[in-house]
Structure formats: C-alpha cells, structure tokens
Amino acid sequence: MMNDLPSRPAGTPRWRGIVYPLLISAAALGVLVAALGFGLGVPDPGGAGAVGGGPPSGGTHVSETVLRVVAALAAVAAVATAGGWLARKLGQPPVIGEIATGLLLGPSFLAVLLPGSVEVFFPTAAKPLLGLLAQVGLILFMFAVGSEFDGSQLRRSGRIVGAVSQGSMIIPFVLGVLSAALVYREFAAGGIGFVPFALFLGTAMSITAFPVLARIVQESGLARHPLGTMAMTCAAACDVIAWGALAAAMAVASAGSIWGAGGTVLLAAGFAAVVLLAGRPLVRAADRWADRARVSSAARLLALLLLAFSLAWLTDLIGVHSIFGAFLAGTLVPHRKGSALTAVQTRLDSVNRRLLLPLFFVSVGMTVDLTQVTGHAGLLLAGALAVVTAVVGKLAGTTVTARAAGLPWRLSLGLGVLLNARGVTEIVVLRAGLDAGLINQNAFTVLVVMAVLTTVMTGPALHLLKLTRRPGAGSVHEGTAPASPAPADNASATPAKEMEPA
Incomplete structure (x- = not known):
C-alpha cells in the first residue's frame, strides 16, 4: 500500500523511532544555522541572484547556490519530519503534518511574525532549483x-x-x-x-x-x-x-x-x-x-x-x-x-x-x-x-x-x-x-x-x-490476520x- 511504513522489528526499542529522527533534524538544523551564519540564506542587495535577475557583479559561485539549496532542503526535511511525527502521534497521516508545517511557515503565521523567515526555508537565489526539485518529487510520487x-x-x-x-x-x-x-x-x-x-x-x-x-x-x-x-x-x-x-x-x-x-x-x-x-x-x-x-x-x-x-x-x-x-x-x-x-x-x-x-x-x-x-x-x-x-x-x-x-x-x-x-x-x-x-x-x-x-x-x-x-x-x-477476523x-x-x- 502507498505510504505504508515497515512495521517495527521485534525487540527494537521504541525510543529509536523518536531519537533518530530528532538527531537527523538536529543535524539538519545545524547545517542550516551554519549556512545562515555565513549569510547564505540572505539575498544579495538589489535583487542579485533573485529569480529572473542577473548574477551579482562578482559572479555567483556554483558551490554557493548548491549550498543554499542543500541548506533549504535540510531545513524543510527537518520541519517536515517533525510535523509528520506529530501528526502520527495525533492519529493523522504524516502528509497532514507536512502541509500544516508549511501553513505555519508561510504567510499565514510565521511570515507575519517574522517577515524574513521565508528566506530561511526558501532563499530567493535557490527558489528555481527548489521549485524544480519539488516538481521532480511530485512526478516520482505519481510514478509510485x-x-x-x-x-x-x-x-x-x-x-x-x-x-x-x-x-x-x-x-x-x-x-x-x-x-x-x-x-x-x-x-x-x-x-x-x-x-x-x-x-x-x-x-x-x-x-x-x-x-x-x-x-x-x-x-x-x-x-x-x-x-x-x-x-x-x-x-x-x-x-x-x-x-x-x-x-x-x-x-x-x-x-x-x-x-x-x-x-x-x-x-x-x-x-x-x-x-x-x-x-x-x-x-x-x-x-x-x-x-x-x-x-x-x-x-x-x-x-x-x-x-x-x-x-x-x-x-x-x-x-x-x-x-x-x-x-x-x-x-x-x-x-x-x-x-x-x-x-x-x-x-x-x-x-x-x-x-x-x-x-x-x-x-x-x-x-x-x-x-x-x-x-x-x-x-x-x-x-x-x-x-x-x-x-x-x-x-x-x-x-x-x-x-x-x-x-x-x-x-x-x-x-x-x-x-x-x-x-x-x-x-x-x-x-x-x-x-x-x-x-x-x-x-x-x-x-x-x-x-x-x-x-x-x-x-x-x-x-x-x-x-x-x-x-x-x-x-x-498484528502482522498476520486470522482467517476470519474476530x-x-x-x-x-x-x-x-x-x-x-x-
């Protein structure tokens, strides 16, 4: 079935299903914080590097653009993992948590309180590549x-x-x-x-x-x-x-x-x-x-x-x-x-x-x-x-x-x-x-x-x-179903x- 997760192996501690995602999210957020510390999530003055704009006067390094994309992916993966985990705890499909996370990060909530927060997750210079990757994910999903x-x-x-x-x-x-x-x-x-x-x-x-x-x-x-x-x-x-x-x-x-x-x-x-x-x-x-x-x-x-x-x-x-x-x-x-x-x-x-x-x-x-x-x-x-x-x-x-x-x-x-x-x-x-x-x-x-x-x-x-x-x-x-369910x-x-x- 679609979206089915493999059952937890016998003898596997329950805490692993919580700690491991948290460690991955912490590492992803660490990469994001480090990237933001170097100013990689902030658009160049005058719209340089923005969608439809030309490169900055000094030229945009490929590694810089890639790092912005990777940092944004890490941030999205972290918040999506947290949202999906919370949704499962509330008895809902993980996709509900992912969409709700996007709602919280978007112009409806967080962007109102912190107007520059959108740049953290979707830097202007990285938007074309992030949009392309999102479409790739959609096509692969429909393929599945x-x-x-x-x-x-x-x-x-x-x-x-x-x-x-x-x-x-x-x-x-x-x-x-x-x-x-x-x-x-x-x-x-x-x-x-x-x-x-x-x-x-x-x-x-x-x-x-x-x-x-x-x-x-x-x-x-x-x-x-x-x-x-x-x-x-x-x-x-x-x-x-x-x-x-x-x-x-x-x-x-x-x-x-x-x-x-x-x-x-x-x-x-x-x-x-x-x-x-x-x-x-x-x-x-x-x-x-x-x-x-x-x-x-x-x-x-x-x-x-x-x-x-x-x-x-x-x-x-x-x-x-x-x-x-x-x-x-x-x-x-x-x-x-x-x-x-x-x-x-x-x-x-x-x-x-x-x-x-x-x-x-x-x-x-x-x-x-x-x-x-x-x-x-x-x-x-x-x-x-x-x-x-x-x-x-x-x-x-x-x-x-x-x-x-x-x-x-x-x-x-x-x-x-x-x-x-x-x-x-x-x-x-x-x-x-x-x-x-x-x-x-x-x-x-x-x-x-x-x-x-x-x-x-x-x-x-x-x-x-x-x-x-x-x-x-x-x-x-239970993993195995009886011949006639009780x-x-x-x-x-x-x-x-x-x-x-x-």
Whole structure:
C-alpha cells in the first residue's frame, strides 16, 4: 500500500523511532544555522541572484547556490519530519503534518511574525532549483502511485463496488459543477471560461485520496476487514474517473471550448491506450532480460527515471498535465515481490518520500495565505460552500448508494467517511489546476484547507461510528490476520458476505 511504513522489528526499542529522527533534524538544523551564519540564506542587495535577475557583479559561485539549496532542503526535511511525527502521534497521516508545517511557515503565521523567515526555508537565489526539485518529487510520487495501482481489483469488483464508485463520484461532481456558478467570480482564475472551471471544481469535489486512504485503513485496523477492502477498491476506481475528468478540464482550458478539447482528449486517450497495450509487454520483456543479464541497480534506476520523465513530458506536450504521464509510466512497471526492478523502484520511492515529496507539500503549505481569505466575507462564504459541498456530496453519494446496494446503514456511512478523505491526491490536483490557470490563489487556499479538513475528520469519524478495530482484535498491526477476523465491535460483527461484491 502507498505510504505504508515497515512495521517495527521485534525487540527494537521504541525510543529509536523518536531519537533518530530528532538527531537527523538536529543535524539538519545545524547545517542550516551554519549556512545562515555565513549569510547564505540572505539575498544579495538589489535583487542579485533573485529569480529572473542577473548574477551579482562578482559572479555567483556554483558551490554557493548548491549550498543554499542543500541548506533549504535540510531545513524543510527537518520541519517536515517533525510535523509528520506529530501528526502520527495525533492519529493523522504524516502528509497532514507536512502541509500544516508549511501553513505555519508561510504567510499565514510565521511570515507575519517574522517577515524574513521565508528566506530561511526558501532563499530567493535557490527558489528555481527548489521549485524544480519539488516538481521532480511530485512526478516520482505519481510514478509510485501508478506502480502500486492494482487494476485487477477493478476487474474483479462486482455490483456493489461498481455502484458505490459511481455514486461517490457522480453526486459530488454534479454538486461541484452546480456550485461553480456561485463561486465562479471568487475562485476562477482571470480569463478562464466557466465550463473548464466548473469541470475542475466538480473534479476537486469528488476526489478520494487513494494513498492517504491506504494509510488510514491500515492504522484503523481495517486492512483485513471487508469495509477496508471495499473502500480501497472504490478509491482505485474513483482515481481512474478523477484523472479522466481532470484531463478533460485541462483540455477544455487549453483549447478554449468543449469542442476544441475533443482532439486533445482523443489524442490523450489514444496515447494512453497505446502505452498500456504496447508498453506493458515491452517493459516486462525488458525486465526479464535485465534479470538474465544481471543488469546493475544503477542502470535499472536510470531506466525507471527515463520512463517516468519521458511519458510525463509527452503528456505535457499533448496538452494535459505531466502527472498523467508519470502515473501512466508507473502502471507499466511490474510490481513483483522479490523482483530486482521492484526493489529499485521501492528504494527510489523511499528516498523521494523522505526528501523531495515533503519539499512539495511544505511548499504548497507556504503558498497558502489564510490572511487573504479571513478578511474577505465573500471568500469565506465561498469557502464554506466548498467545504459543505465536498463533505455532503461525498458522504451522501457514497452512503445512499451503498445502502441501496444492500449494506447496513452504519457500514454505508463508514464507507462514505473513508472515501471523503482527500489528502495527497486532492493537493496534487489543486496544484495542477493552479498551474494550469483554472483557479486563482484564493481558491487554491480554500480548497487546500478543505482537503486538510476532510482528511483530518476521517479518523475521529470512524472512531465515533465505532468502526475502528483494536490491535488486539485481529487488526493489521498484528502482522498476520486470522482467517476470519474476530469482531472488535458491533460493526465488525457484520457478516463479511454483506461487504463482499455481489
């Protein structure tokens, strides 16, 4: 599963999981303090070294720029580690802590108290490279999501999963499109038409975060329970629908009309079909040849990077976002336990999640300026409408559809709560919409807050519904699951057949 951490080995002291991250953070902060002591975090007078500006009169040394980037990475890694650790202690996914850390460091809080604090984490001279590294982290993350996407679950799913997946997407999507008329003036970027904006807002309202949901399902003890299995399968189906809707919205935005976007959509669909049909056999054949030839891990790593960034570049040329190409490239990689290629991909994903991806999420948080929203009554009303539409649409669409398919009310509501978590996927979609000029900065701020709120409420809502399972009651934390999970409460006592696809 995405975002799953390896279980703690037997006999390993618990203090190591706390002390080691603190030591790493202290070392990173030490590097930062030393760099700041030499003035490396302060921009040159007159804007020298700033984005778009020329080099200083004496010339900027490469080592100085690199040191600024490394110092900024160390600072971001330190605060992201602390934020993720605190989020886990509070029962939340680590990404919530990383985004919240960015919010605290950005213009909403710390920058108000200490106006020069942004330069500590994102020095002006280092911003271009830091932005590039953040985008690299995003593409590698989407590549990892694609590599762990299990399409066989969708092929095996039956009537219940199909109905719930459609209901959990269609109803919030329709509500989002309808609400677009009310928030268009406040949220739409300058010059963007209503149709692409409405399509994007509907997509944003109907997103489910598959990677974060996997983590929530695991930590709630539902990984071996039919409720968790169904939630994961529905989330996978929702991801497919959401990426298609987002691609359509971006195609319409770039073409200027629905009819003009037809060519882009058809080209993107044809490209995806060719890649999946021809690419999978080629990649698998190459993997088998690499095993026989004993190709080194470095060569396999280079091949993965070329695959991910080549397809990301091609989809960008077609007119849809590069994240689609990265996701598509990931689906081509055979994910086999014990495979050398899988081991390389896993190590690449591990490094990315600990270094580059936190940079992306912290940078997202630092671009969110809550002070611009709280002082504007129209934006507050639009934001409240967005949050209510997202939550009510997802809960109602999932719960009603699941109940109509034959599930008990409490399990239907629990499924709606799980699919209401938006987290990582929503942030990626929102950033893509902002970069594509579909929404403005105020909309981005409000919708990021919506994504955080809908993710944070998932754990407490499951606990309120008594749908979480204790580690001692056959949960995933035991490492091995019993053949038939012992019920931890009334919800878990529901026969498994009621939760299985018909």
